[in-house]
Amino acid sequence: YREIGNANGTSYREVRRALEGTTTAMLLLNEKGEQIVSTAVPIKRGGVVQGVLLMSTPPGEIDDILSEERALIWVLAIFALIATLVSSLMLARTVAGPIRRLSASAEHVSRNISARHELPDYAHRTDEVGQMASAFASMTDALYQRAEASESFAADVAHELKNPLAAARSMAEALTYAKTDEQRQEVVRQIQNELKRLNRLITDVSNASRLDAELARQQMGPVDVTSVVASVSQIFHDILSSDSRRVATAIAHAPFDGAFLVSGHAGRLGQVLTNLVDNAVSFSPEASTVTVHVRRVAGIVELTVEDEGPGIPDDRLSIIFDRFYTDRPDTEAVRGKNSGLGLSISREIIRAHGGEISAENRRGALQASDDKPLGARFVVRLPALVASARSGMTSGRRPAPVAPDRHHDASRDRV
Template sequence: MKLRYSIRARLLGHIGLLLLVVLAGFGYVAWHRESAARIAEIDRELEKRLNLLIGAYRPEAGQRLREVSQPHLSPRTLELFANEGGDPFYYWVWLGEGLVQGHSNDAPETPMPAQRDKGRSFRMRGDFRELIHVAPSGRCFLVGRDIRSERAAMRADAASLAAFGLGVLLLGLGLAWWIASRVTRPLAKVSRTAKQIADGDLSRRIDVPKPEDELGEVSNVLNETFARLETAFARQKQFTADASHELRTPVSLILTHAQGALLREQTPAEYREALADCVRAAQRMKTLIDSLLDLARFDAGVEPIQRQPCDLAGLARDCANLVRPLTEAKRLRLDLDLRAAPCHGDSARLSQVITNLLANAIHFTPDSGTIALRTNQDGGGACLSVSDTGPGIAPDQLSRVFERFHRADASRARAASGGTGLGLAICDAIVKAHGGTITVESEIAKGTIFTVHLPPATEPSRFPRSQQ
């Protein structure tokens, strides 16, 4: 509700202001023109009368100016100045020195104009409009008109214009309110839906009837965000469920070992054995927890990757030496084809990846099989592959091997790496943090090959904040 009102109110305010300015502008202009026309009309009348007046007061041949005491005012002229009919015109005539030479009947008291420039000029004096003529002789003619009624008429005009303008303004505002409502209603609807989704059900989406307009764009962005949130929460939930499930096993072991030892009197050797078993189980838990924390750090984007120049070939050679006892135990052949593969990365983490892949290969390859470890340059970057002659991975499982806690078969795998089910997920996280890719190909009963590609060294890139 609040949203609608504030946008509507603002819209209304602006439109109202606009309408007000436009209407006021037009209204004023209209009124002014009308008033000017009226005044012009009056001025014309004043001119007409002045001319007649001047004519009437022209001295006869041989007559002196001051001697014109009886102006030759024709009846018609007189009519023009007669006050009985309510005719508001009047006149005054002064001689140069200030003596009044004549004036109309009932003319209002008018002092002689102080300004005595030769020629004609109009002026307003209170409620009177006056035309003044100063003759070359110094004689001053003044024709005036009471314009009170004109003024009243102009005020009435203004009033009616204002009233009309107000009416239009109100109408306009009403219309604007209606239009604003129509615009804000879908906005409010989107806002309501978004709030509901955010509060509760993240699987719902906002309706987007018009994806092209601004509201549609915002709605689409919101929907996308909700989808990402939904995925993130689902993954988190799954991860938590998986993690707590995985932890049950070692906890159960510790409990059973310890409770078993406490059931009845044991020999010291038996106690020691039970304690050793507890330690082993606790170490399994530790490995699992460490792996989980690692992954969590990668997820949150806070795991620092030290980028330094290194060579995958060297790292691979070291890892191969590390796992040699394991390969010998299973009489596995370890083929090494290690060409120089310089790259820019975290050698400890990359070694972790290589060791993990090797350990998996060793674990899944039956006795007397072959494991091949290759490194090479790859278009400016580096690549590494680990292949085995193990049972292979089924096609439907292939896309899921890098998932957390995914295992080849549903039971717990007793992998040499501790069987956490997180090994490949961690490899994936490390490789991605380097901007690289890790892929797998496999054929049932033939074997599997994991390939890691690292990009060419560019300037240190920021650790990606989110994993897709």
């Protein structure tokens, strides 16, 4: 910038451009290095430039404004840096630290499952870290329970396998003492029965050991419980065609379309129902009826299997679903016919479907608790897929009936 005093204003370049009709602004520096903003505006009348208005800022005014803005920016930058450091420390203490401790504990638990109680406890926190800690604890407990179940299952299997093997070995040793052909044939028959029992046990153990993995892989979808009941009833109708016992169904009126739909696998639900019906038939006297009831109770689809047999001793109701538990009636003399896994497998299948299964005795309204029961009752409760009639309006079509898995476990495991 040069000060020209009273000289002709055209010495300023911005003025010369303004005389040409163009508004011009320029940033200049004086000898001290101070900034000056100069603006030349043409003055027009009738489209002709009559003159130029030149305006400029005092030297140093722009520098003062910039200095103030830079100072404010530095203050904001310092505050931002402090806030970043504080936030980083807080995140490291409240998030990164707990996650690091959870990771270290999880790695330790992976090497020693018994150290699951050493997981950090963040149950008091309601944020994502607390949720992650709860998920870690639940997962670890589930893994520990699975490990314990596998160990217990292996011990039970080993114990159960020893029984038929010991019996077969004893019969084989007794074969040398048989004096007549009839005695030898009887011993051979008993050995064959024990071998059949062992074969059945191995098959059932194999099925039970694969159950969890198969349930996890199988895709669940809408299943109409009434279709499963109809299919299983038809199977037993054919099986009992020459028997005095029979299987009947009693399906309650559906309050709305889709009331008996559940989310599950039709083959597995058919396996459960087949086990329960086969179990009830085996305990039913001649000319009796096993009845399968289906009804809707609130948001639950309830499936009930009732027989007219001797019932279940009250002291066995709590263990009837245990693995390898079996206690057959005196009329059933054939050994090796069941392994005691049928009801246990049924319970696992129902639990995988989010339901529950229970056993009880049938009694009359005025019957005392110590009187002989009218029979046994098994109750399966499954969460309904359609919650109400209003939500069922959008699901008018029901899935096609699917026949249950014919390769079911028909072991019969109760008294």
